[in-house]
Amino acid sequence: MAPMLRNPAAPSGSTRDRLLDAFEELLVEGGERSATLDAVAAAAAVSKGGLLYHFSSKGALIEGMLARLDALANEDADNIRAAPAGPVDYLIRTSVHTGSPLDRAYIAGSRLAQGRDPRAMQVLGDIRCRWLSVIEDAVHDPDTAEAIMLISDGLYVNSSLAEHELAPQEHTDESMSRLITLIGRLLPHT
Amino acid sequence: MAPMLRNPAAPSGSTRDRLLDAFEELLVEGGERSATLDAVAAAAAVSKGGLLYHFSSKGALIEGMLARLDALANEDADNIRAAPAGPVDYLIRTSVHTGSPLDRAYIAGSRLAQGRDPRAMQVLGDIRCRWLSVIEDAVHDPDTAEAIMLISDGLYVNSSLAEHELAPQEHTDESMSRLITLIGRLLPHT
């Protein structure tokens, strides 16, 4: 069979990025087990040899994915800080699955962490710390900041269930607004 | 080698229960990947053939584990309702990992759910619904109940990180009390 022609106008980022995208997608959709090297290569329309050309082992693939997640989370921390409606509003609203690149990367990282990968656990822990400190700066109270982070964490795990129609309520725009109002009561009276 | 003599006074629960315990333990400690049939059998001091005698497939083992989790969660819902310090206090304090049988079973179920097992996701979803409705009965406001459940969910995922010294703060008795006080502010003014 003739090898696929190289598309000069990169179809959707570099092959390397497509491989990382495919890896994340498989992790999100099918869990750790389904994200095999063969599956990743196939999903990225690359041969297995091609995958191993870019990432010499599965460990390297994981590290590449985690590095991209870390970079994305760093950008996001800046977005939270600069959000027009305030950091808390932004954090809560982006805690439900939005389909953003960060979102997908974060879920992918969680799958690895649940699979007890220490590198993934480390990165996820660091990201949470960063978010927490942004919220602490915004609300000026460590306990309140921690409670808000917990709600954010809760939303994350929950929207994973919701996507599969297993949670009773969907998190609509309106219910999110009510939640944010409720969180306002946690703030040391403004 | 002589087969192990049947112990009339069951040594530590039935072999069946020991297998389920071992399965949960492996799931909690090493994630889905490490909970192989061989590993489960070895951890329960049973041969693989012995395991397969009690649970004819890995699927049957999962279902057995999930059934026990469901039963444990049912008991717990009654405990929450009848807690002396109130349902909210009880729910929050038992949301950090306590090492109880329910706790272990719940984490084990989460591992399977993250591995995208639909049966596990279903059971976990049901349990959350049950808890939520208990809290709703206690606080008489769906939004507040949802927020409290989110904090509970957040504590759960977080204490998993904390166990591996990756989260900055440990959830001490004292910090839990402060959190519960904070949650008090969410209640429609008492």
Add this chain to the structure above:
DNA sequence: TCAACTGTACCGTCCAGCCGGTATAGTTAA
């Protein structure tokens, strides 16, 4: 020429599930 692949063929390991045995307690029937 060279980087970026493709395709094919392996290798060792791991794992789920299968199967033929084995030991023992209990039941049946002559």
Add this chain to the structure above:
DNA sequence: TTAACTATACCGGCTGGACGGTACAGTTGA
């Protein structure tokens, strides 16, 4: 009462498939 049979509870070896990784020769566009 005792031989024959059955059910329960297990043992451990085996098979086939998937997976991670290696090796390498060939192809293609810049």
